[in-house]
Amino acid sequence: MSENGDVYHLEMPKIGIIKGVLAKDIELVGGKVVNVRTCARPYSNVYSVAQLRVIRDVIENYGSGKVHLSPRHNLEIPEVRQKRLKDALRELYIAGLFPGGAGTSVRNIFTCPDWCSRSIRPVQELGEMISANFGDRDMHNKVTISFAGCANSCSRPHNCDIGIIAAGKVSVADEKCPDDCSGCIDACRFRAMDNKDGRISINERCTYCCRCVDACQESILAIEETGFRVLAGGKEGSTVKFGQECASFADDFEVLELIERILSRYEKKGGLRPGFVKKKERLGEVIERLGLEGFLA
Ligand code: SF4
Ligand code: SF4
Ligand code: SF4
DSSP: OOTTTTOOOOOOOEEEESSSSESSOOOOSSSSSSEEEEESSSSOOOOOOOHHHHHHHHHHHSSSSSSSEOTOOOOEEEEEEEEGGHHHHHHHHHEEEEEESSSSBBBOOOOOTTTTTTSSSSOHHHHHHHHHHHOOOOOOOOEEEEEEEEETOOTTTTGSEEEEEEEEEEEEEOOOOOOOOOOOOOTTTOOOOEEEETTTEEOOOOOOOOOHHOOOOOSSEEEEEEEEEESSSBBBBBSBOOOOOEEEEEEEHHHHHHHHHHHHHHHHOOBBBBOOOSSSSOHHHHHHHHHHHHOOO
């Protein structure tokens, strides 16, 4: 409700407002300005030139001349004048910039750019599918999902509620390596490679990171199949957790299935945080309480 008693109800389904606390639905109570969090669709982390032009106009016409790129690649437009908020949101909405990425729901899906030279396989299309299927779904608490195109994990999948990391199975050509080469063995952080009389083999410690393939100048190593590692239960914040591995090499369909399973188990098994009246558990807390197997059962 505004100062003069008006209640603002917008048609747009998901509104992200940052005003000390994050709220998903908008009902303005006092104050003169609000901060608007928005994210692009269909690609949640890629903004087109046309969208950037609209954002520039909204900042200039309704805001304070500033914009902030959030850690999950939402654009946050601070200090939008309340009286013009509806106009600002309408312009963003028409340009495919949806308010959201806040509250107790599945947040903006964060993906690596497909054009990164280290990417094992493109991830944005699957990210878009996940966004379409699970984006903004109401949850007990916020759920962050990140995709990484390789084990470098720039999108921080280990510290997200659900982290997905592209992986590749490596094939070794039936050829003898040069005597003085140890490029792949030096590149492997997991001691997963053996060299016996110039013949390379890969052992069970392999995590499918493909660093060895980049290191091989002789084309003896190649990526023969790609998939994804899937982690669940990580988080950042005042307490930090690393996600636990739910799948070591899942295909696209299995990733979608697993995300649905993780989210539905969380909906079913998540409860109040011990000692709290309202605050619900984060996904990682439920997994910690039940154990990964018990959680997924
Ligand atoms: S995680 Fe890999 S693919 Fe993604 S941005 Fe980093 S280096 Fe590139
Ligand atoms: S894929 Fe990664 S873990 Fe596996 S052998 Fe190559 S460098 Fe080592
Ligand atoms: S597989 Fe490639 S990098 Fe590894 S030892 Fe042979 S030639 Fe060198």
